[in-house]
Amino acid sequence: MTVRRNQRGIVVTAVVSLPVLLLAACGGDAGGASDGDVEITLAHSYTEDQPQHRCGAQVIADEVAAADVGMTVEVFPASQLGEDADRISSVVSGDIDMDIQGASALGAIYEPVSVLDAAYAFDDADHLARYFEGEAADKLIDDFAAETGVSTLGAWSAGMRQFTANEPIREPEDLEGIRMRFPDSPQFLMNAKALGADATEVAYEELFLALQQGTVDGQENPIVNIDAISLDEVQDYISLSSHQANSNLVIIGEVWDELSTEQQDALQAAVDKAVEEVPGCVEEDEAATLAEWKESGALEVVDDVDVEAFRTQVDSYLRDNFDQEQLAIYEGIREAAE
Known part of the structure; x- marks a missing residue:
């Protein structure tokens, strides 16, 4: 097993497979072997207009192409290759x-x-970035790779998740009686x-229709997602609870071991570039979208949410209900806060 640390401190663990060992024995590159151009498929669920694609996936593809190391990245956005669970x-x-x-989803x-998606675990995108530069994240990502054979090349926040509904949500009591859509995962x-x-569990792809038909009354997502699927057309208020950093991890499967050292380095550098760019793109998009909603009245922006009341309630609940392993990860995240 080889362990590499990228520019942001994230450990990438590559489990060397038998075919790679055989290639190395025959004189192949120690970091893997590849003859001719290698085409990498990169999938995600976001639209081409969203920063996760523009400043994330597309930057990775462009940087790899510019590196000219006999490798290309073909991007498949908008769940073209299946929904989250299928793609994993x-x-x-x-x-x-x-x-x-x-x-x-991972x-x-x-x-x-999953604990990375715990409510109020991260204060903001900078907090998430600091965590992934530390040893606590190293262990989590290394254990993830050892268990699954899937490596993590980088991580970013795609914005804080906010509530929308047809009435304002300023404190925990305001959620009573509202059928709020959450993704179908244990942590959510x-x-x-x-x-x-x-x-109420509803797939992201079905969310607009569920709100339109009244199957659910509200939902929570980062602003860039709310805008991407036009939820302002079926909701009246956005309440800025900032209750969760929307995590994105860039993962790669067994093909990593088949790349040459030069190709691995180029791909890692490309992901590092995207990790640096996405949060800024998200921030710009959020500011523009909020300004547009305020001007048009498409969504009334509620910016006086009692975040501390939510945070205190959530922290107590999580500490009482996490198991020992989950709690250790959660505490590691909180220790990375300024």
Whole structure:
């Protein structure tokens, strides 16, 4: 097993497979072997207009092309290669090479990583970045790779998640009686209980219709996602609770071991570039979208949410309900806060 640390301190663990060992024995590059151009598939669920694609996936593809190391990255946005759960399985099986996934979705193959999506675990995008530069993140990502064979090349926050509904949400009591959509994952459903919400599980791809038809009354997502699927058309208020950093992890499957050292270095550098750019792009998009909503009245922006009341309630709930391993990860995250 070889362990590499990228520019942001994230440990990338590569489990060397038998074919790679055989190639090395025959004189191949010690970091793997590849003859001719290698095409890497990179999938994600976001639209091409969102910063996760523009400043994330597309930057990775462009940087790899510019490196000219006999490798290209072909990006498949908007769940073209399947929804989150299907794509994770495809990365593990090798049918998809790379993916951009939230931590909770990755919990389907390694449950402890879900804690990265705990409500109020991270204060903001900078806090998430600091965590991934530290030893606590190193251990989590290394354990994830050892358990699944899937390596993590980088991570970023795609914005803080906010509530929308047809009435304002300023304090935990305001969630009572509202059927609030949450993603179908154990950590998100735990977040719902911690926040005091009545969770209804609806797939992201079905969310607009569910709100339009009244299957659910509200939902929570980062601003860039709310805008991308036009939820301002079916909701009246956005309440700036900032209750969760929307994590994105850039993962890669067994193809990593098949790349030459030069190709691995180029791909890692490309991901590092995207990790640096995405948070700034998200911040710019959020500011522009909020300004547009305020001007047009499409969504009334509630900016006097009692965040401390939510935070205190959530922290107490999580500490009472996390198991020992989850609690250790959560405390490691909190220690990275300024």
